[in-house]
Structures are given as structure tokens and as C-alpha cells.
Amino acid sequence: MNKLYNLLTRWTWGRWLAFALLAGLLTFGVGACQKAAPKDPHDHEAASTYFTCPMHPQIMRDQPGKCPICSMDLMKATKQVAAAKPAPAVAPAAALTHYTCPMHPQISREQPGKCPICGMDLVKATKVAPAAKTSTGTAAPAPEVMLSVQQRQLANIRVAALGSGPGGAGSAVGSTVLTGTITANANQTRTVSSRVAGRVERLFVRQTGESIRAGAPLVSIYSEQLQAQQQEYLLSLAQQRAGSAGGNQYGRLVSSARQRLRLLGMTEGQLRTLAALGRPMASLTFYSPQAGLVQAVGVTEGQYVGEGAMLVSLTNLSSVWVEAQLYPEEVSGIEMGQSVQVQVAGLPDTPSGRVVFLSPALQANSKVTLLRVQLANAAGRLQPGMQANVRLPNRATTAQALTLPQDAVLRDSRGSYVWQQVDAAGRFRRLKVSTGTETDESVAITGGVEAGAQVVVSGAYLLESEYALYQGTDPMAGMDMKKPASAPKAPAMAPNMKM
Incomplete structure (x- = not known):
């Protein structure tokens, strides 16, 4: 019995000792967990050192070496990695001031200095950062740009109310x-043609564009046909003057010969001169039927022309x-x-x-x-x-669209945009609009901006350039460059890089 009692006693004490050890270990673990809370990786900002190319800031390496694009020596730089903060429900827009390079907008500094790429002085710029998306996923407000009074004057920015009619930014009546x-x-162009076949003896008009008066001489032509008609007329006229029997018959012959010469282009003055001379004239001169400019000259001196050939074309x-x-x-x-x-x-x-x-x-x-x-x-x-x-x-329609000048509407691959003045302090907002019918001077606006809004009608391109400068786009974007497999993935730009 004593041995059995001793055995049970030792087994009981061993059991209680095991329970005590297990309870102590659990108590120690709970205390350690409470004292050693996990670290928050966003509690502080970390500084990282890397090597980059002055001409290609998208190249980033852990070790010094050569740029894979231009082979320049990589330079040491330090980048501050800001801790991520949980975004509020709606992030308000804030005015930010920074210094950037006019030639390399990806360079952004908090203090003035020199551009690390081209060495130009950094210029001061102010922008209104667009608000972030809301927690529900709604779209952020339109991007805005702020300009001082001097900047607006230098950029010649003019603003007018949309739909204000004549003199405003747009109206419902266009053309x-x-x-x-x-x-x-x-209807005021005349062509002088040759009525006989012959040779051009003299050309009084030699160049187009020459101004002439009505009745001015144009061309003189020698023609055997014309010589024979003149001789027949003179013969009939001589027989009529002789007063022989059958005078009435010779009178009809004179009238017929006179009419034929008139149809060949002879004027009444030329017929009187022919009758006074009593012999045929060597050549016939054609005169201008109207005043005007010489539009075309179809012959040259000494040229043989046929009946109906164009001599000179005149226009009033x-x-x-x-x-x-x-x-x-x-x-x-x-x-x-x-x-x-x-x-x-x-x-x-x-x-x-x-x-x-x-x-x-x-x-x-x-x-x-x-x-x-x-x-x-x-x-x-x-x-x-x-x-x-x-x-x-344009004819008036029932539903007339508001119009803007062509210079007020900017376009890219994503759509059409206009700039609206938000307030008198110099804030401008970029709005995406839908357009309709266009002419060489105006564009119909069918949506995206309300009637009466203050829209930039002059200087919109400069505002767009200022907006692109604030965005700091990567100049090497879109280029397919092969990087070594060991190189870490480089960001689009290093805005706070310190050389």
C-alpha cells in the first residue's frame, strides 16, 4: 500500500507540474505579443540611393555603370519615398508651387536651381492639383490651372460667355x-476672228493683260480674196457713176458688193476710204469692238491664218x-x-x-x-x-447649337476640350465637350459645357501647354528600350531626384 500511495503521489505531482509549465508558457506568449506589435511600414519615410543617367532619368540601377541608351556614366542620386496615407473621402484641390524646366517638364524641384539635363534655370510654376477619386469610385473633378494676372496678359487670354450672340464666345447663327x-x-468677253484667209501683216497687240479702248486697231491681214471683193466693188461703183443705161441695176450691184465687204469686216470708214482712193487697199485692219483687257493673242506677225481663226480675245x-x-x-x-x-x-x-x-x-x-x-x-x-x-x-433651325471659334476647341486622341474660367483669381478648368457641325471658323458645341459659361476664346493653346507642363509627361514614353534582366523596373520619372 505504501508503494502504491507513493506511486500515485508522484504521478499527481508530475501532472500538476506539467499543467503549471504549460500555463506559464501561454502567459509569456500573450505578454510578448502585446509588447511586440507588428511594425507599420508606413510609419516613416525611407530614403533610397540609386544610380541614374542625367539624360535619361528613367534609367535606375543599384550599382554604378553605363547608361544602356547613351553610354554616359550613371550618377548617384537619392530619392525620398513618401509614406502612403489613406485618402480621405474627397480630396480637396490644392494650389502647389514648384520649379520645373521649360524644356524638360519631368524635372520638378521644391527650390530654384539648374536643370540637371540641359542646365537651364528652373522656372516657378503654380498648379491646382486635381482632387482624388472619392471612396465610392466617382470621377475626380476636372483638372485646373492657375495663372497670375501678368501671365494672363502675356498669354493674351480672352474670355467670353458661351452663347452670348454677336461679339461673344458663340451664337446660334453661323455661315x-x-x-x-x-x-x-x-457675258463681257469678245473674240475677234479672221473673216478671210490671209497673212498677218501687222500685229498691234502683242501681250495679254494690255488695256485697250473701243475702236483700237488689233491686226492687219493681207488677203487675195479681200482684194478681189474690193476690185468688184470699185468696178460696180465706177459703172454706176458713168450713168450708163441700166443705172438701177448697177446700183443693186454696188449695194451687194458693199454688203459683202462689210461682212468680211470692213467698217463704214474703210468703205469710204476705199471709194475715195479708187483702188483696193493692200491689207485689212481689224479693230476692237469694245474696251477691255487683252485676254489672249492667237497669232504672230507673218503667220498665215485661215478663215475663222482666233486673232485676239478681249474681256471687260x-x-x-x-x-x-x-x-x-x-x-x-x-x-x-x-x-x-x-x-x-x-x-x-x-x-x-x-x-x-x-x-x-x-x-x-x-x-x-x-x-x-x-x-x-x-x-x-x-x-x-x-x-x-x-x-x-446658314438657315435658322428650331434647335440651334452654341458655337465657339475654332481656336477655342482643342483636340487630342481622347476627344475635344475647352478651357473655362472658374473665378477672377485666375483659375481655369479643362472640360471635355462634344462637338457638332464645323466650319473653317466655328465649331458647334452640343454638350459638356453650359450656356453662359466663361470660355477661353483666345490663348487656349497656351493654357493647354501650361497644363502639359504641370503634368510633367515622360519624354521617352512610348519608346521600346531593352533593359538588362538584372535591372530593376524603372519608374516613368524621378520627380524629386537630387543630383
Whole structure:
């Protein structure tokens, strides 16, 4: 019994000792876990040192060496890795001031200095950082840019209210502009042709563009046919003067011969001269039937010409035509006799013309038709060959779209944009808009901005450049460069790199 009691006693004490040891280990583990909490990797900012190329900041290496692009020695740099903070529900926009290089916008510094790439002085820039997305995933507000009064004056930025009518940023009434060319009025163009076959004895007009008066001599032609007709006329005239029997019959012969000479181009003065001389004239001179400009000369001195050959072409430029091309869908808004405005390159005024012709068929091998406008040209300033623009007023529609000048709408691969002035302090917001019908001067805005908004109509390109400068885009983006397998993945740029 004593042995059994001793055995049970030792087994009980061993059991209690094991339970005590296990409880102590559990107590120690819980205390250690409470004292040694895991470290938060975002509790501090870490500084990392790397090696980069001055000309290609996207190259980053752990060890010194050569740039794989330009073979320059890599330089040591230190980058501050900022701790990530949990974003608020909505991040408000904040004005940020930094220093950047005009030639390398990826360089951004907190203090003024030199550009590490080209050595230019860094310039001060101010931007309004766009707010981050909300926690629910809604889109962030439109990006904004802030400019001082001096910057706005230097950039010649002008703002007008959208849809304010004449003089404003846009209106509901527009016009279609057609490109045309001034041509001679065919109704005032005359061609002088040879009525007999012969040789050109003398040419009084030798160059095109020469101004001549009505009745001025043009060409003298010697013709045997004309000599025979003159001789017949003189013979009939002599018999009539002789007063022989059958005077009435010779009178009819004189009238017939006189009419034939008149049809061959002889004037009444030339016929009187022929009767006074009593012998045929050696050559016949053709005179200008009207005043105008020489448009073409078809012969030279000594040349033999046939009957009907063109000698000289004349045109009167007291009125001219403007011929323009337009598409079939634009024809419906044009009427014959309609008054339109014509703007001629190099002339300050805008004369009014009248539509005199609208072709009912399309031109060969094209999808356009011809419009002809007649213009008065009493001063002679309009000359054939000059370029002109014909303005056709658009017909009013029930739902009229707001319009902006072409310079106010900017485009890229993602769409069309305009800049809106937010307040008088110089804040401008970039808005994406949808566009409609366009002309060479205006663009219809169908959505994205409300009527009455203050829209930039001059200087929008400079605002876009300022926005691109703030963004700091990577100049090497899009290039396919092979990097060594051991190299770490380089970021697009190192904005806080310190050389």
C-alpha cells in the first residue's frame, strides 16, 4: 500500500507540474505579443540611393555603370519615398508651387536651381492639383490651372460667355464659307476672228493683260480674196457713176458688193476710204469692238491664218464672276439672285455679290457642284485668278447649337476640350465637350459645357501647354528600350531626384 500511495503521489505531482509549465508558457506568449506589435511600414519615410543617367532619368540601377541608351556614366542620386496615407473621402484641390524646366517638364524641384539635363534655370510654376477619386469610385473633378494676372496678359487670354450672340464666345447663327476663284465674266468677253484667209501683216497687240479702248486697231491681214471683193466693188461703183443705161441695176450691184465687204469686216470708214482712193487697199485692219483687257493673242506677225481663226480675245472687267464649289447637301439653302458676302484676299472690304448660276449637275469625277456669283468691279481691283471666299448664311433651325471659334476647341486622341474660367483669381478648368457641325471658323458645341459659361476664346493653346507642363509627361514614353534582366523596373520619372 505504501508503494502504491507513493506511486500515485508522484504521478499527481508530475501532472500538476506539467499543467503549471504549460500555463506559464501561454502567459509569456500573450505578454510578448502585446509588447511586440507588428511594425507599420508606413510609419516613416525611407530614403533610397540609386544610380541614374542625367539624360535619361528613367534609367535606375543599384550599382554604378553605363547608361544602356547613351553610354554616359550613371550618377548617384537619392530619392525620398513618401509614406502612403489613406485618402480621405474627397480630396480637396490644392494650389502647389514648384520649379520645373521649360524644356524638360519631368524635372520638378521644391527650390530654384539648374536643370540637371540641359542646365537651364528652373522656372516657378503654380498648379491646382486635381482632387482624388472619392471612396465610392466617382470621377475626380476636372483638372485646373492657375495663372497670375501678368501671365494672363502675356498669354493674351480672352474670355467670353458661351452663347452670348454677336461679339461673344458663340451664337446660334453661323455661315458656311466656300473657297472660290475670281474669273472673267463670259457675258463681257469678245473674240475677234479672221473673216478671210490671209497673212498677218501687222500685229498691234502683242501681250495679254494690255488695256485697250473701243475702236483700237488689233491686226492687219493681207488677203487675195479681200482684194478681189474690193476690185468688184470699185468696178460696180465706177459703172454706176458713168450713168450708163441700166443705172438701177448697177446700183443693186454696188449695194451687194458693199454688203459683202462689210461682212468680211470692213467698217463704214474703210468703205469710204476705199471709194475715195479708187483702188483696193493692200491689207485689212481689224479693230476692237469694245474696251477691255487683252485676254489672249492667237497669232504672230507673218503667220498665215485661215478663215475663222482666233486673232485676239478681249474681256471687260467692269463685272467679274466668283466660281466656288459646294456639296449637294448645301445647295438646298441657296436661291438664284440671292445676295451673298464675298471676301477677297488682300482687300479690306467685303463686297456683296449676286448668285447668277447654280449647276444642276455634279462636276465630272467629283462630288461637288459649281456656284457662280457676280460682282461689280468698277474700280478694277478684282482680277481673274484671285482667291476669294463666299459666305453663305446658314438657315435658322428650331434647335440651334452654341458655337465657339475654332481656336477655342482643342483636340487630342481622347476627344475635344475647352478651357473655362472658374473665378477672377485666375483659375481655369479643362472640360471635355462634344462637338457638332464645323466650319473653317466655328465649331458647334452640343454638350459638356453650359450656356453662359466663361470660355477661353483666345490663348487656349497656351493654357493647354501650361497644363502639359504641370503634368510633367515622360519624354521617352512610348519608346521600346531593352533593359538588362538584372535591372530593376524603372519608374516613368524621378520627380524629386537630387543630383
